[in-house]
Amino acid sequence: MMKIIRTSLVQMQVGADRLKNLENAAKLIADAKKLGAQLVALPECFNSPYGTNFFHEYAETIPNGPTSNMLSEAARENSVYLVGGTFPEIENNKYYNTCTVWNPHGKLIAKFKKMHLFDIDIPGKITFKESDILSPGSDLVTFDVEGVKVGLGICYDLRFEELAKLYRLQGCKVLIFPAAFNMTTGPIHFELLQRARAVDNQLFVCAISPARNESGYIAWGHSQITSPWGKVMVQAKDKEEIIQADIDLTECDDVRRQIPIFYQRRIDLYDTIKKK
Numbered sequence: 001m002m003k004i005i006r007t008s009l010v011q012m013q014v015g016a017d018r019l020k021n022l023e024n025a026a027k028l029i030a031d032a033k034k035l036g037a038q039l040v041a042l043p044e045c046f047n048s049p050y051g052t053n054f055f056h057e058y059a060e061t062i063p064n065g066p067t068s069n070m071l072s073e074a075a076r077e078n079s080v081y082l083v084g085g086t087f088p089e090i091e092n093n094k095y096y097n098t099c100t101v102w103n104p105h106g107k108l109i110a111k112f113k114k115m116h117l118f119d120i121d122i123p124g125k126i127t128f129k130e131s132d133i134l135s136p137g138s139d140l141v142t143f144d145v146e147g148v149k150v151g152l153g154i155c156y157d158l159r160f161e162e163l164a165k166l167y168r169l170q171g172c173k174v175l176i177f178p179a180a181f182n183m184t185t186g187p188i189h190f191e192l193l194q195r196a197r198a199v200d201n202q203l204f205v206c207a208i209s210p211a212r213n214e215s216g217y218i219a220w221g222h223s224q225i226t227s228p229w230g231k232v233m234v235q236a237k238d239k240e241e242i243i244q245a246d247i248d249l250t251e252c253d254d255v256r257r258q259i260p261i262f263y264q265r266r267i268d269l270y271d272t273i274k275k276k
């Protein structure tokens with residue numbers, strides 16, 4: 001099993017030109033490789049602006065489409081595990097917000113569909129309803145990086161503690177969330193949620209945002225890697241940037257041994273208390 005994974009998060013600028021987005025992503029993945037990355041991850045909706053009015057236009061089939069082709073080639077050429085952010089997928093006449101993962105040979109090894117759709121209404125601030133267009137996924141998806149189990153979620157999924165706990169119970173040591181928090185929820189919740197999921201489940205959490213844009217849905221940025229202790233190892237600012245950390249898996253084993261909460265849970269009681 002790999003002990004240390006050099007992980008790079010690509011906080012890229014995303015615009016309306018799909019081809020430019022793909023070219024920029026390919027360049028930044030190569031830059032990450034030059035920094036020694038073994039695992040590279042892109043943000044949510046990296047081939048298009050983020051908005052329900054864009055999902056139809058930018059949707060592609062997987063794995064046959066320009067975005068899948070670029071991701072497969074970039075993974076192979078740079079010989080990295082690549083979490084290809086997300087892009088709108090069309091499958092059987094339904095639309096999904098989908099994350100693909102590619103191995104260093106360019107093979108698709110995982111596909112996760114956003115499970116909790118981003119439907120919120122904060123008057124005067126932000127209203128968003130992904131479910132107007134998208135269907136939710138229903139499956140947990142993990143993949144393997146040289147013996148290390150990694151679980152996937154997308155943005156709003158980060159808010160659901162159950163998802164992260166199920167991944168921990170499946171043996172994950174790393175969770176990766178391509179994301180695009182906004183200027184209302186990002187400043188108060190983005191870091192906090194990642195630290196909460198990391199400390200609750202004693203695993204590494206990586207979340208990758210697009211860089212801050214100027215109009216439409218404005219992304220908060222602040223991509224981050226958090227340790228199983230809940231410590232922020234590295235955090236981006238708002239502009240285009242690659243952040244990187246060496247994820248040392250022994251840290252998971254250490255904290256799980258030192259603070260063994262997963263053996264101390266009173267699962268014999270919780271149901272009884274709930275029923276009282």
Ligand SMILES: NC(=O)CC(=O)C(=O)O
Pocket residue numbers: 118154155156157159179180181182185186189
């Ligand atoms: N964009 C999302 O899916 C989630 C988000 O911005 C939030 O939860 O806040």
